[in-house]
Amino acid sequence: MNTVNNQRRKASIKKIETAFLQLLQVTDMTKISVTAICQLAGINRSTFYANYLDIYDLRDCIKESLETNYLSLYDEEVVKQTQGDVFLRLCQHIKENQTLYRTYFKLGLEKTIEIAEYDNQKVLSYEGGALADYHAAFFRAGITAILKLWLENDCRESAEEVFELIKSKHL
Incomplete structure (x- = not known):
C-alpha cells in the first residue's frame, strides 16, 4: 500500500512541477497562484499543500533538484x-x-x-x-x-x- 501512495505522491509532484514550469514560461512568478497551478495540474489544493509550503518552496525544490542533477x-x-x-x-x-x-x-x-x-x-x-x-x-x-x-x-x-x-x- 505504501508503494501505491509513494507512486501517487511522485505523480502529483511531477504534475505540480510541470504545471509550474509551464506557467513560468508565460507568467511572472509573482503572478502565479496555487489555484492556477492546481487547475493546470488537475489536482486539489490540498495535494499541493501536502507537498509544498507555497510557490516559493516549490521554486526552491525545483532549484535544488536541478542543482543536484547538474552536480551529478x-x-x-x-x-x-x-x-x-x-x-x-x-x-x-x-x-x-x-x-x-x-x-x-x-x-x-x-x-x-x-x-x-x-x-x-x-x-x-x-x-x-x-x-x-x-x-x-x-x-x-x-x-x-x-x-x-x-x-x-x-x-x-x-x-x-x-x-x-x-x-x-x-x-
Missing part, C-alpha cells in the same frame, strides 16, 4: 579529481533540459552558482592572480550570457558548438 553530471570528475569536459557535459544537459534551464535563468537562480573550477593558469596570467575575483566574475557572466542566448535561440547549435565557443573564449 560531474561525479566522475570528483572521484577521479580531474576536470574533463565539464562544460561540454553542461551544454548537453542544457540542450536536453531546456525548459528547466530557461526557468532557472528566468528566476535569476544562476546568481547563486559559485564557479569552483576554471583555468587557474589563465587567472595567474592576469596580474599574478591578484585580479582573480574579477576574472571569475567576467567568466561567469560571459558563460551565462552565451547559455541564455543559446536557450533563447532554442538551442539551434549543437552542444559541441557552444562548448567550443566557450572553450575558445574562456578556458
Whole structure:
C-alpha cells in the first residue's frame, strides 16, 4: 500500500512541477497562484499543500533538484579529481533540459552558482592572480550570457558548438 501512495505522491509532484514550469514560461512568478497551478495540474489544493509550503518552496525544490542533477553530471570528475569536459557535459544537459534551464535563468537562480573550477593558469596570467575575483566574475557572466542566448535561440547549435565557443573564449 505504501508503494501505491509513494507512486501517487511522485505523480502529483511531477504534475505540480510541470504545471509550474509551464506557467513560468508565460507568467511572472509573482503572478502565479496555487489555484492556477492546481487547475493546470488537475489536482486539489490540498495535494499541493501536502507537498509544498507555497510557490516559493516549490521554486526552491525545483532549484535544488536541478542543482543536484547538474552536480551529478560531474561525479566522475570528483572521484577521479580531474576536470574533463565539464562544460561540454553542461551544454548537453542544457540542450536536453531546456525548459528547466530557461526557468532557472528566468528566476535569476544562476546568481547563486559559485564557479569552483576554471583555468587557474589563465587567472595567474592576469596580474599574478591578484585580479582573480574579477576574472571569475567576467567568466561567469560571459558563460551565462552565451547559455541564455543559446536557450533563447532554442538551442539551434549543437552542444559541441557552444562548448567550443566557450572553450575558445574562456578556458
